[in-house]
Amino acid sequence: MFQCVFSSSVLQPHSTSCLFKHLFYHSATPASQKQPEPIYSKKTEIQRQTVRAHSVKLFIFSALQVARQLLLQQQQQQQVSGLKSPKRNDKQPALQVPVSVAMMTPQVITPQQMQQILQQQVLSPQQLQVLLQQQQALMLQQQQLQEFYKKQQEQLQLQLLQQQHAGKQPKEQQQVATQQLAFQQQLLQMQQLQQQHLLSLQRQGLLTIQPGQPALPLQPLAQGMIPTELQQLWKEVTSAHSAEETTGSNHSSLDLTTTCVSSSAPSKTSLIMNPHASTNGQLSVHTPKRESLSHEEHPHSHPLYGHGVCKWPGCEAVCEDFQSFLKHLNSEHALDDRSTAQCRVQMQVVQQLELQLAKDKERLQAMMTHLHVKSTEPKAAPQPLNLVSSVTLSKSASEASPQSLPHTPTTPTAPITPVTQGPSVITTTSMHTVGPIRRRYSDKYNVPISSDIAQNQEFYKNAEVRPPFTYASLIRQAILESPEKQLTLNEIYNWFTRMFAYFRRNAATWKNAVRHNLSLHKCFVRVENVKGAVWTVDEVEFQKRRPQKISGNPSLIKNMQTSHAYCTPLNAALQQASMAENSIPLYTTASMGNPTLGNLASAIREELNGAMEHTNSNESDSSPGRSPLQAVHPVHVKEEPLDPEEAEGPLSLVTTANHSPDFDHDRDYEDEPVNEDME
DNA sequence: TGAGGCCTAAACAGGC
């Protein structure tokens, strides 16, 4: 970086501003991005590793030093001008600049030079002045707050003592507590102010925060403090501040050694924010403070001491008692390179853990939110984990209990959940085509498919959840739902796509399966009709192929429920509750909206949710909510164009008779042009 | 472990 500035031929001897800009840049660049030669004392950097933030003064001083160096170079160049090319002449000395500056003993700069340099700064002198004034004002404020806080503390203690003796005046206590609270809020505001100031300095490049240093976590930490911690912090601030004040006068002398050696004060701001920054140069408020707290209050419970072993990372030295531990701590883990490095590593570990914790918390929150929603509705509509779900929830909640809200026949409800399908969303297809897809139980276990479909109609329509029924059962259901108990193949197709979002994609696959099932199973009888062939159901044959009935066997039902990934609790409820509805092929909207069934199902479902929720939540998590319109994959529609002629034929009767509420958007699946027009 | 059920894929044929 320095090379690119100094060795470059671009840099002419007169371009001091350029030099300062680069110098400024480097001084404001995190150490990890820097060249091995920092602008201030490399020795200090390596040995202490404590200076992590550069104060404005330090920067000014460095700039002045470089300016001096540059002036010297210019003088030398003037003396040797014509002897060497500027390029070569610049190159070597320029590289030395930072080092020489760093190692140089402080020198006095004339006011003219100072003025010159300041004029060439990236920041104007006025800006610097303002920043310095801001810092001083903050310091002043802090002092005032500190004094005020002390007074408050004394007052509080006095009052507490008085009240202990008198045992009265809870009102005053409240007032004091309120004052304390207000003051703590003031403290927090103060810290916020300082944080903002810190950030502003950072943005302006005047202050360097090392990557990984908790400049931002500082605020949450401060906010998370309990009053006692704040109090302790103030004590530490007080001591550190007074220490800083003692060395503060040296700053004005622009003494590099003082500034750097007083690495205990790398910057006023950081010092204010964190007195412990002096120990390792990192803004760590929380851990050391807690350490000291616990150390004071519980002398023998040190976070670094436990079970007779020093818990310093990588140490594990055996200390027989606490005193020996303290000796060990002071001797082996004193403030040196190793300790500070280890501390920094530990800090990064903590940061990583905090990051992980935050992520896990977020995940937990999402899970809880999701489960809470699930527990309030008998059959959750697809709940994508995004902000749209809030709309979806309220909507689906009303949809899930259609008895509460009568359907408006012309308004498809699902399009309110505008969740687009994206690769980031785990689709139910991907989830269910592998595992649970095999678990079809309705045939075997006599779970009324019509009830399930009726109760979860909206769910199936909107969620790409594979229905837990075999193709044969679905085909039979489709046929039985028709007024004449017969359907053409295309009508069966339409029924599938209309009733299940799942079957709006991969049409070639499932249609092939439908045809395969129609041909394979004897229960499906092909009847030649005037318009062609229609399919009917031979119930006798259908019952024949379901010999394994376990209805009435609770244990098997339970196993079925627990092992089933779809709609299990609801089916369990329906198993017991919806016999009134059972296998009525032509269920109506009224039957769908039976409040008793719905409530009972919900109640039973809640009772069962302990073991089932996770499966359902998985299901729901993997079921992206989507509107039917969006769920209709245009590609698939085009791949498998449905016959609009059929839609106007017998199918219209079927849908009109049975699903008038959804007829309009059912048509959308059947009539592609309309669908696209609507979209 | 084997049988049966189910799903998926594919080939093939006939009709429109």
Add this chain to the structure above:
DNA sequence: CGCCTGTTTAGGCCTC
């Protein structure tokens, strides 16, 4: 020829 419908076969997975 392409598409739809219908049949058949094969393989794999799952449950019992």
